[in-house]
Every structure is written in structure tokens, then in C-alpha cells.
Amino acid sequence: MPKETNRPFVLAAVMLAMFVGAVEATIVTTAMPTIASELGGFSRYSWIFSSYLLMSTVTVLIYGKLADLFGRKPIFFMGVTIFLIGSILCGFAVSMEQLIVYRLIQGLGAGAVMPIATTIIGDIYSTEERAKIQGYLSSVWGVSAVSGPVIGGLIVQYVSWQYIFWVNVPLGLLSMGVIYFFLHEPKETQKASVDYKGAFLLTSALSTLLIWLVEGGQGFGRFSTFGIALIILSGISFWLFFRQEKLAKDPLISFSIWKNPVILYANLVSLTTGVILIGVSSYLPTYVSGVMEQPAIIAGFTLTAMSIGWPLASSLAGHLLIRFGPFLVSFAGGVSLVIGTTMFVFMTSTLGPVWAGFSSFFIGVGMGLTNTSFIVTIQGAVPRVQRGSATAANMFMKNFGNTVGASVFGAILNGALITYFTKEKLPYTIDHVNTLLTKDGRSMITSQELVSLQSGLDSSLHWVYITIALFAVISLLLILRIPRGKVTDHVNH
Structure with missing residues (x-):
């Protein structure tokens, strides 16, 4: 590496950029009720999250590839610039539809931030150092997941919701400035060719699948003619995408690196842990507020336990990896995930928020x-020229897990609630559950209604938790397939 790279400065800038990108997925959660009441269009609610996740998931792979071809810096700048333009526009949105479009632009840029930030670290640190540094980077995820809603709540309460998006601008510019002056990369000598056809096919495959997952059962029946047409279209696009990747000179996903069992199983586990993470962070507060009747701040604290376990385990993982190798460390993580998710399955309203907090702590440790x-x-298993693509493929699987999980758990919860109300012959709809989530709401209904709605929510959320636990068991089984051995560093040049 050229000597001029100032590693501590670059690390700080990378962590700042990652924080801004990661927090943007969650900071909106607390502000959404305010934004929805101001802009109208409650039926489009979930698209504010899905549009951002969709674009950042799809573009992760493209940016990873571009970073291998053109160098990390120019692609990082391009991504952050698009992200900041999207952020500025979001603050000026006057309707839900506009906000969704601007969130798509934001997500389009955010796709570059995560994989390239992680790849830059892979470039400037050796494997031994990387194990420790990666602990810091992983904890950015945990911290942003939990601090996002808090920061969002404070901004909405004391300033106005527009600043949730505008606060990104100075932070993003600062990060770009530091990277510009302090990161010096070797010149890339490759002839560049980007697989645009593959990118288009992948976008079409994922978009149609997501529309089916998010809107199915709301905007149209999942198995109506339109619903089935979407599934078929998605399937064909995936098939064409895989065929294109085998033919392309510089494929978007080089399936050759997936033949490495370490990469294959690590990516599959990232998919299942992505599903678990979104399930816990979306539906634990609902249980604590709705069934345990705790205020929002306590519900938030039960998730904070996860963000304490996460960075602790991440920094510990750095030290353990060098001594014991990836298999034992990820196995311990898998066991911790199973313990945490099993505790959710056995959670009852009488066990209180402390039980919920401990469960989410174990999940945080497993994630870390x-x-x-x-x-x-x-990053150690591939040479530098493939490191961007390999890192991006892992992020892609994690994001994809988040996106699929959000839709699947939403469908399970809604389905279970409807079934419960029908079976018990109760005259409720899903929207009635909203009254359980605040003290004011609960005071407006009779005690009999309260009991029947709560037991409905309780039993329905347990189906969600059982599914989350199932994913934890699958994760553990997949981890058992990871080859044993120490971490090795591939030739860096």
C-alpha cells in the first residue's frame, strides 16, 4: 500500500459513512406516523422502507463490481453523492408518492456506501488487524439499528421531520472530504466492462418479487391473476439473470467464488440472519407495547439490549477469530441466536420486559x-481484485434477508390475526390492534375488548417468533457446513 493513506482517519470516515447509510433504514420508523399524517397515504406506509431497502439491495452488487474495476474512491463518491441528493429531495417531499420516489434515489446511492466502506477496510488492513477493525464496523450496524428510532423521535419532537433526511448532508460531505484527502489507492489497470444486462435482469427479478411480497394480500390477492403473473415474471427474470451471469465477460456475481464453501455457507447464513434481525427489530417492540402494556421507551430499551450484545460480541470476535478460526466463532454465534429466539417463543406477558431484553441481548451476541x-x-478468501464483489455479495444476502423477512413476517402476523378473530368469532380487523400500542388507545376500549385483542396479538406474534426461531435453527445447521480451520489471508496483490 502507498504510505500516504492515513488509516485512523480513513477508518473514522468509513464508519461515519456506514452509520449514515445504516441509520437511514431505521431513523424513519419513529417519524413515519408524523410523516404519514402530514402527507397522507397510509396504505403506502411500508413502501417508505421497502423502496429504500430494494434499491440498496439491488445496487450493492453493481457497486461492488464497479469498485473492483474503477477503484474504491470514485465509486464511493458517486454513491454518497446520489444518496445526499436523495436525502435533500426527501425533505422537500409533499406527498407519499414523491417521498417513495426520493427514497428510491436515496437507496440507489446507499447501495454503494456499505460494501465499498467495508472493502476499503479490507484493502488497508491485514487479516489480523481486519478481524479487530471489523468488530468496530459490525457494531456500527447494531448501534445504528437502535439509535435510529431514538434520533428520529428526538428530531421529530424538537425540530421537524424534514431534518431526519437533511442531517445526512453535513455528515456525508465530511466523510467524503476525509476519504478524498487521506485515502490513496493503487492505480487500477484492468480494462473495465460492466454487466448492465445482468444488472437490469436482477433489478427486474427482485422488484417484481418485492411487489408481490409487500403489496400481495393488500393491493391485490397473492394468488390472483396479477399476483401469479408477478411470480412468473420474477422467476423468468431470475432464470435469465443466472444465464446471463454464465455468459458475461465480467459477471455481476462471479459464481466461481460461490464454489468456495466458506463463501457459500457464510452468504446463506447472512441471508437467514438478515431475516432474523428484521423480525426481531420489527416485532419485539410490538409485543412489549401491545401485550406487556409497556411505554414506547421500555419497548425501545428491550431492543437496546441487542445493540449492547452486538458490539461487545463483534470486538470479541476479532480476537477469537485469530485464535480459533471462523468455524468456532460463527458456531458460538449460531448457538446464541438459537438461545435468544427460543426465549422469544417461550415469552409471556407475565415474564415482563427483562425477559425480552435478555432474549434480544443473546440475539445481538449471535449477530456480532x-x-x-x-x-x-x-475477504481473506479472495484476492484484492475480487474483494469488492465478494464483500458486496455478502451484504446483498444480508439486505435481501431483511427485505424478504419484513414481508414474510408481516404476512404471517396479519394472517394469524385474521384467523384468530374468525375462529373466536370476534368482529375485529387488523387495524383494531393499533389501539393496543399506546396507553391512550388502551384506555378507549373495554377491558373485555382489551383481553381478547391482546390474546389475539399474543398468539399471532408467537407464530412470528416460532418462524424466527426456525430461521435460527437453519442458520446453525448451515454454520455446521463451514470448513474448520484458521483464517488465512489471500495474496493481496
Whole structure:
């Protein structure tokens, strides 16, 4: 590496950029009720999250590839610039539809931030150092997941919701400035060719699948003619995408690196842990507020326990990886995920928020151990020219898990609630559950209604938790397939 790179400065800038990108997925959660009441269009609610996740998931792979071809810096700048333009526009949105379009632009840029930030770290640190540094980077995820809603709540309460988006601008510019002056990369000598056809097919495959997952059962029947047409279109696009990747000179996903069992199983586990993470962070507060009747701040604290476990386990993973290798560290993480999710299955309203907090702490520990060992191992398993693509493929799987999980758990919860109300012959709809989530809402209904709605929510959320636990068991089984051995660093040049 050229000597001029100032590693501590670059690390700080990378962590700042990652924080801004990661927090943007969650900071909106607390502000959404305010934004929805101001802009109208409650039926489009979930698209504010889905549009951002969709674009950042789809573009992760494209940016990873571009970073391998053109160098990390120019692509990082391009991504952050698009992200900041989207952020500024979001603050000026006057309707839900406009906001969704601007969130798509934001997500389009955010896709560059995560994989390239992680790849830059892979370039400037050796494997031994990377294991420790990766602990810091992983904890950015945990911290942003939990601090996002809090920061969002404070901004909405004391300033106005527009600033949730505008606060990104000075932070993003600062990060770009530091990277510009302090990161010096070797010149790239490759002839560049980007697989645009593959990118288009992948976008079409994922978009149609997501529309089916998010809108199915709301905007149209999942198995109506339109619903089935979407599934078929998605399937054909995936098939064409895989065919295109085999033919392309510079494929978007080089399936050759997936033949490496470490990469294959690490990516599959990242998909299942992505599903678990979104399930816990979306539906634990609902249980604590609705069934345990705790205020929002307590519901928030039960999730904070996860963000305490996560960075602790991440920094510990860095030290353990060098001594014991990736298999044992990720196995310990998998066991911790199973313990945490099993505690959710057995959670009752009488056990109180402390039980919920401990469960989410175990899940945080599991996330910290698995995520850190995977990124370090994957980056060590490929040469520098493939590191951007390999890192991006792992992020893609994690994001894809988040996106699919959000839709699947939403469908399970809604389905279970409707079934419960029908079976018990209760005259409620899903929207009645909203009254349980605040003290004011609960005071407006009779005690009999309260009991029947709560037992409905309780039993329905348990189906969600059982599914989350199932994904934890699958994660553990997949981890058992990871080859044993120490972390090795591939030739860096």
C-alpha cells in the first residue's frame, strides 16, 4: 500500500459513512406516523422502507463490481453523492408518492456506501488487524439499528421531520472530504466492462418479487391473476439473470467464488440472519407495547439490549477469530441466536420486559459473532481484485434477508390475526390492534375488548417468533457446513 493513506482517519470516515447509510433504514420508523399524517397515504406506509431497502439491495452488487474495476474512491463518491441528493429531495417531499420516489434515489446511492466502506477496510488492513477493525464496523450496524428510532423521535419532537433526511448532508460531505484527502489507492489497470444486462435482469427479478411480497394480500390477492403473473415474471427474470451471469465477460456475481464453501455457507447464513434481525427489530417492540402494556421507551430499551450484545460480541470476535478460526466463532454465534429466539417463543406477558431484553441481548451476541467472522473470512478468501464483489455479495444476502423477512413476517402476523378473530368469532380487523400500542388507545376500549385483542396479538406474534426461531435453527445447521480451520489471508496483490 502507498504510505500516504492515513488509516485512523480513513477508518473514522468509513464508519461515519456506514452509520449514515445504516441509520437511514431505521431513523424513519419513529417519524413515519408524523410523516404519514402530514402527507397522507397510509396504505403506502411500508413502501417508505421497502423502496429504500430494494434499491440498496439491488445496487450493492453493481457497486461492488464497479469498485473492483474503477477503484474504491470514485465509486464511493458517486454513491454518497446520489444518496445526499436523495436525502435533500426527501425533505422537500409533499406527498407519499414523491417521498417513495426520493427514497428510491436515496437507496440507489446507499447501495454503494456499505460494501465499498467495508472493502476499503479490507484493502488497508491485514487479516489480523481486519478481524479487530471489523468488530468496530459490525457494531456500527447494531448501534445504528437502535439509535435510529431514538434520533428520529428526538428530531421529530424538537425540530421537524424534514431534518431526519437533511442531517445526512453535513455528515456525508465530511466523510467524503476525509476519504478524498487521506485515502490513496493503487492505480487500477484492468480494462473495465460492466454487466448492465445482468444488472437490469436482477433489478427486474427482485422488484417484481418485492411487489408481490409487500403489496400481495393488500393491493391485490397473492394468488390472483396479477399476483401469479408477478411470480412468473420474477422467476423468468431470475432464470435469465443466472444465464446471463454464465455468459458475461465480467459477471455481476462471479459464481466461481460461490464454489468456495466458506463463501457459500457464510452468504446463506447472512441471508437467514438478515431475516432474523428484521423480525426481531420489527416485532419485539410490538409485543412489549401491545401485550406487556409497556411505554414506547421500555419497548425501545428491550431492543437496546441487542445493540449492547452486538458490539461487545463483534470486538470479541476479532480476537477469537485469530485464535480459533471462523468455524468456532460463527458456531458460538449460531448457538446464541438459537438461545435468544427460543426465549422469544417461550415469552409471556407475565415474564415482563427483562425477559425480552435478555432474549434480544443473546440475539445481538449471535449477530456480532456471525457477521464479523463472515466478513473477515470472505475477504481473506479472495484476492484484492475480487474483494469488492465478494464483500458486496455478502451484504446483498444480508439486505435481501431483511427485505424478504419484513414481508414474510408481516404476512404471517396479519394472517394469524385474521384467523384468530374468525375462529373466536370476534368482529375485529387488523387495524383494531393499533389501539393496543399506546396507553391512550388502551384506555378507549373495554377491558373485555382489551383481553381478547391482546390474546389475539399474543398468539399471532408467537407464530412470528416460532418462524424466527426456525430461521435460527437453519442458520446453525448451515454454520455446521463451514470448513474448520484458521483464517488465512489471500495474496493481496
